[in-house]
Amino acid sequence: MKKTAEINKTPVCKVRMQAISDVMSLLSGKWKFHIIGTLIEGNTLGFMDLLREVNGIGSKMLSKELQDLEMNKLISRTVHNTKPVTVSYAITEYGQTLLPMINEMAKWGVNYRKMVFNEHVI
Structure with a gap:
């Protein structure tokens, strides 16, 4: 053995x-799954839209997390030629591949809360 x-x-x-x-x-x-999930649901969002959607995150942290996710090819960043310049973020095709894993994690988490905390989810 x-x-x-x-x-x-x-x-x-x-x-x-x-x-x-x-x-x-x-x-x-704390933030990457929330950012990814928001972009999967919301398609393309601007920085301020993400700041509003990702409850509790600060602008510096959001900026850092977006840079990390872009560097790892999970999101894309587009600079628009507007005045003032605006930037939008979108989930990449590769980032979309995380959706089944996120769904499974959510399902597991719901079952975990039922088992450990005896919660009933509607």
Whole structure:
């Protein structure tokens, strides 16, 4: 029988754990899922629209999170030639691939709250 430490060193396990670590790092924090979900639902939104929609986030934090999400190709940023200059953000095709995972996480979270807190969701 293999020891746990040996099992975790299999090539398949290493790849899976690295992939999970990448996802956790990429989507970590309080705001990224909220921003992504808002853009999935709202299509293209301006900075101020996002600031209003993502309840509780400050402008500096929103700016940082948008930069991270853009750098990782989950959202796109478009600068419009207006006066004053305006910027809009949209979910990318690749960012859309997060929707099934977000839906599953929401479903799991509802079931978790039912089980642990005996909550009834309408």
